[in-house]
Amino acid sequence: MQVLTAMATLAGFVSIFVVASTFAFSVSARRRELGLLRAVGATPRQVRAMVLREALATGAVAGAAGVALGVAAAPALADLLVLGGLQPAGFTVRVGALPLAGAYLGGLAIALAGAWAAARRASRVGPLEALCEAAVDDRALPRTRWIVGGGALAAGAMLLVAGVTGAADDMITFVLYAAMALIVGLALLAPALLAPALVSPLIRVVTRPLSRRPGAIGTLVGANLLTAVRRTASTAAPVLLTVGLGTLIAGMFELRAHGFTLEEAAMTRAERVVAPAGTPGLSDTAVARAEHTTVADPGDGVGGESVLPTTLYVAGGHVTGAGVNPRALRGTPGMDVVAGSLADVSGRAVAVAESAAARLGWRLGGDATVTFEDGRTARLRVAALVADGSSARDVLLDRATVRAHDPSAITSEVYLPAGARPGEPGLGARIVDAGAYRAAADAEDDRLVRIFIAILIAMALGYTALSVAVTLLMAGAARARDFAVLRLSGATRGQVLAMAAGETCLVVAVGTGCGLAVAGAAPLTMRAGLSAELGVPVALGFPWPTVLAMAGVCLVLAVLAAMAAAARGQRALLPSGAAADPGRGER
Template sequence: MLTIALRTARARWVTFVGSFVALALGVGLITTMGLGLAATLDAPQRLPERFPQAPVVVKGDDVLRVPVPGGERTGKLAHPGPVTPELARRLASLGPTTEDRSFPVRAEGGPKDLVGHPWSVAAFAPYTLDTGRVPRSDDEVVTTGWARTGARIGTDHGPVTVVGTVADRGFEDAVFWTDARAARLSPAIDQLVVVADPTAVRDAVRDAMRDTAPDAVRALPGQESEVRVLTGRDRRHADPDPEREREALLAVNALLGTAGGVTGFVSVFVVASTFAFAVARRRKEFALLRTAGATPGQIRRTVVAEALLLGVAASATGCLLGAYGAPVFVSYLVDEDLAPRWFTLGDATWPYHAAFWAGLLVALAGVVAASWRAGRVAPTEALREAAFETRSMTPGRLLLGAALLLAGLVTLAHALLTDPSDLLHRKTYISRPMLFIVAFALLSPLLVRPLVRLIAWLPARLPGASGMLIRENAAAGVRRTGAVAAPVLVTVALAGSLLGTTATLNEAKAAEIRQRTTADHVITAGPGGFDPATIERIRAVPGTEISATAATAVHVQEEGTALIRSDARAVDPAALARTARLPLTAGSVTDLDDDSVIVTEEWERHTVGSTVEVWLGDGTRKALRIAAVMSIGTGGNGAYVTPANAPGATVDRIDVRLAPGADGRAVGAALAEAARPAGGRVLTADRWMAENRPGTRRTTRTGLLLVLGIALLYTGIALAGTLVMATSDRARDLAVLRLAGATRGQVLRLVAGESLLVVLVGASAGTLVAALNLAGVRAALGLLHVRSGLVVPWDALAATFGACAAVAVAAAVVPAALCLRRGAVERAGERD
């Protein structure tokens, strides 16, 4: 049997090519994503940047450590403490020390993220002079190449002269003052370089902490403010934003994991559909073999053996494609700043194994069901089934499709009733559509005929027979129509669900901002925030009421083991009540005081009047009473405390409300003049909301576009392969139309129209899936008290449909034109 199948493979090369390309591409994509994912899991530890030449670096601990049963939980402090002068004096007795200070700088024509340092710490990077000399007076500085030697530049710390430049090392834009001037500009010691034995430094730090910490503080685990002693690779924790690259790796990991998961899903779905259709179109061949005496088992083994050979070849080719594609993809991630500069592929081999065996499994799974059905028919029934499609919906397919649809609906309803906010999480709204996609695809034979007749209702009633023939051909060939519509369904459903959900969530977040903001102007700070003098100048502007707030954070322990961080704002309760409208479900903003906190319903404890233990932004542990509770909303409502519970927080935003009768233009000009020395920007509330309108994160947007690009690529390949196979099988039908009097152009237009109709069927089914998912998201927002509209990405859906239609028409018309070239009579007289 296998020998016969292999000898007849020449006549079925189109089937094998289409299946081979689809499977090889899927394996190649899975290999590429797997290699990138493996690189994020085994990434090398980043080396220190600012202090690679420093023996020991001492800094205030920025990590909150909370002991829990069976271990310890950690969190990032919003406001770590500095190195105290007393500790600096103790460590100076061990060896030479250098005090490091980092403070924001605003300079004319300079970078926005400019940071100032004392010159003495430059040697530990090491920074070396490219031009000029070291600074010697208060108005002299050295820059990292963003300004030329000899330039006179205005800064928020007074005019300075650039007397030298150093090479930009890529991790910061810096300006170096003399040590004395830097100490006056930023008195706090952020970090201390100590040239001494690390053990001696740690002992000295431990003794200092024991001597200076109050007994009450030492009695509370997790509240003691420690100092970190950094050596070796740990010195990277003294770099600016040391967690940025770890967070970037996590983002890349999530991106590749999501893309890999969706790639696997789409490849399984499309490849299985392609293989199943390829087997189904060979029913006449199987019928003849059964009549000649072949047993059902022989037919099944033949099909499985063919799939095994094809799967091995395609999977091996896919692994080779992935080996060449992964370095290119990783380079793209680095070039687009989606991954750290040093990110590179490792030597992991498990992605090759996973992709190869997954491809082989997909190839076998794609033919098992179809081959089982083909082998079950009796010899006398086989020829009849080969002539036309008698049953495209089997009981097993109907049962599985209904079960998946029911499971999707039940889980959606359960989420809405128990935790609607879960539907707004990225992992949920990316994975949930897949359940409905598979369910609709399995139930497609039930949907094809109603959708075909609905879509073709008007064309079928137009003059001429073309509309009627298009409708009847598509409705009669349910299996063919379903096979072509399936990949379109996947792409349209993913595009509508993913892009629609993100756009709807962004609109919901924007609606929350509009609802909460009652101020007339918003003043945003430059680097470093607003100093007290600037706040008083703004407060003194007549005709205004202001609310100055600062960014901070609090941590809370929930369920006995989890340490949860909540972003928070430090506010004056009375001023906040006049300039904002919080989405409260209980309590009052004015009840907030130095012994209380405003929380959201996400907190484990969220009853007004109850007490919750929190860790403040500097690590201080404190018991606070819940003064008010906010709704969960889209998840960004955070918490509110008073400035007394945000030590170290700097005011970075001032909301301004105009008094009745005040001239908005005149007040705006006065506010701008008052905020200018601190680099503040005065915006109307509408403009501020427009500039701060929520958007999709760059890594998330890239991941979604990558997912949709993969789906669209797969759809194109599947459409082309399936339509070429289907059109080749219809050569005699096309020839009969020619004999009946149809012109060549009419036949080709008929083929093109049928292809468009089938794509419309798939797009309609995909739109139904997207609508179902978006309806769930909108219902969740309603339950979370968020008033916003549903955003449907019509432009993306139209572009997806256009791309699918173009591929489908070309893949159907070109083979049809080639079939018609040999002559109608010859084709009509052929026998399969």
């Protein structure tokens, strides 16, 4: 369910983002047309309504096509989820009228939401815009855009902090929403960040090799980008979305996964593990043999550590519990006691995670009424409060108490400390190296998460690839007159196509750079936080293959779309006698 929820959330976000950037570019390219409407008497309200009606009509047609494609593709997606292990065998898709209607209406809402800002901007176009001939776009950003963009960046930063400090199960959710907020903020402020005063030195450096070649292609590429900042920002926005979202999700997963491995290694003193051998779990006999006969220190009396997981039901919900050996609990490394004493944990006296106690209203020394798996209700005494990071479970109980109320509970492993002298593990058990066991246990979880991330990135890439192509085709149509003027001035067909390709490469580079700025700062901050929290350095594994793959796909699609638009623009406006290149060779 988490996968489908994340896919729906990402689809909605990317759709609104793509629609907003496309309509923003459309309004920017039609300023003279909108100014002419205002000059002949159209009111701002009528202009705004016109843009929204266009969005509604487009959304109605596209929504119907999307519903049909979704119905056709849903079984294939279900098969992929089952094949990847993200859904159980037998998972199927049932087509119902209500979800289809909801998806269609949701598409209309997304179209209107994405076009709303562009419609408001269109309503502010003045009648004198119809007389404007200059292509220079140096309008200042509205104050509202600064406020919303800055707020989105701040929200993204706070969500990143929550992802670092939160539970492992919530990491992907926090990272996803943080990426959305950061990308929205950066996209809103992109016209200011791409202002000529800031990027002109960079563009001059990048286009200098082209400027040294014969002809004016390099000069035209730089000048066109600097005089059409909003067009550049609108075209770079989908690339920013793809690279930033994909890189941030993949990079932070790699970093957090490495941090979890180090955290597990730091919290356990085990060198070897008693693990199941062909059985779902360990029997009580195997656990008792590992815990009480495998003694590292004869004075200790406890050689192994294990948990017996269970669920405790409370008013309005449930909490996770674990049965432990009270003597082993007192010697568990990394167990941070906030209040009380672990020495008192035995029988009906329990230790509770601090956040769970606060949520349930349990206090140190007080009673907590719970219902066990067998349906019996009992009162437990809160003997200790432990820090949230000390235990993966909400409540730590005496193992004998859990077994008495949950006969079906199974222990998955027993950790043997350094220096332990294990004997025969018993039937259905084996002794393995702790590092190899942790790697094998984490490998399946990591595989599932990587499949999950690949699905999210593929969805984002599909949406944004379409947006890149559509935006560049629209830009090429709006610049058909410019291309024709270049041809009539003596430029060959190849030179015009080279100019369009050069501009597109720089735009993709700008979007990739902004995406890396979003995705690069967050893992660096996370690495510092995790290193300080764990007390050991955490390696930063940046997903360069993912970055290069996403940027490469965007670049290829963008260049093809830009060259197709430039070629079509030349054919559309050139006189028939001038459509072919003059016989004077490349300039």
